[in-house]
Amino acid sequence: MVYIIWLDVVVVAVLSGNRNYEGRVHPLTRANYLASPPLVVAYALAGTVDIDFENEPIGIGKDGKEVYFKDVWPTNEEIEQVIKSNVLPKMFVDTYGSITEGNDAWNNLVVPKETLYPWDPKSTYIHKPAYLENITMTPPGPPSVKDAYCLLSLGDSITTDHISPSGVIKPGTPAAKYLLERGVKPENFTTYGSRRANDEIVVRGAFANIRIVNKLLEGEVGPKTVHVPTGEKHYVFDAAMKYKSEGHDMVILAGDEYGAGSSRDSAAKGPLLLGVKAVIAKGFERIHRSNLVGMGIIPLRFKAGEDADSLNLSGHECFTIDLPRKITEIRPGQDVTVTTQNGKSFTCTLCINTQVCHI
Structure with a gap:
């Protein structure tokens, strides 16, 4: 019999790339630190990030003596010598001298003659997104948001990777079920990131980060989230589809820095495909706010000193947003009134920061 003792340990990763999101390196990592490649090796040798490199050894040498960080860190002269002997002008001349000629794999690609992309309905990687269907040259105008349920109630620093993760597609999730139904074997699920050109994966992957709170x-x-009318717990995608089938609008409550991290347009496309009409947050990351506007999702900012907690919003309310009915009446930064079904009312700032263009 094997006994497993669960300790309150935070598993972390040290990496030299910039993908330091929760669960990206491994699903169980809760923190990630960026470092130079030599530092990554040093932390790997130490086996912990809880170390004082100046006073604690990173390991034991073959001679049984303690090895310190200063013993393995290269000098500037050593680094310069490696560069001079390995980064040679001929490398650049050879590469850029023939760069316009391509290579056999690229040159042998078959280019279709159609002027429009020939969508393959059987592809699980590239799919014609639903928001391109029935698109018109005339803007539809401001959306109506009436008695909308809260799909998620989130805190501060929700990143684009929380909203649209790039990690592995786990068995049992809505995205995995979609792929299984189309004959894709679990070992070929790959990641949300590799299938981001398929809107069916984007919508099923929205808020699918395993570390989201x-x-x-x-x-x-x-x-997962709670379907408020029934109290049932579902994956976010399944709850959203249930709301849509019932004819309900949806909003998201969030804290400060909503949409932080790398710019990712799927982080706006996913919520749109779920049916989210508005995000009411304490603050937005600049580019993500713009992406929300571009996809037709209303970004609303709580007034200074207010947030969902201070307004006693549990997330179980229904929200109605009093937007102007004519697009010509929309003004950058105007006040918008939000009311709930129990009579509570508060004012938000409409985070459309540029003048509306009228076609």
């Missing part, structure tokens, strides 16, 4: 779950961590 949704206040509606009361402490449980993961990509």
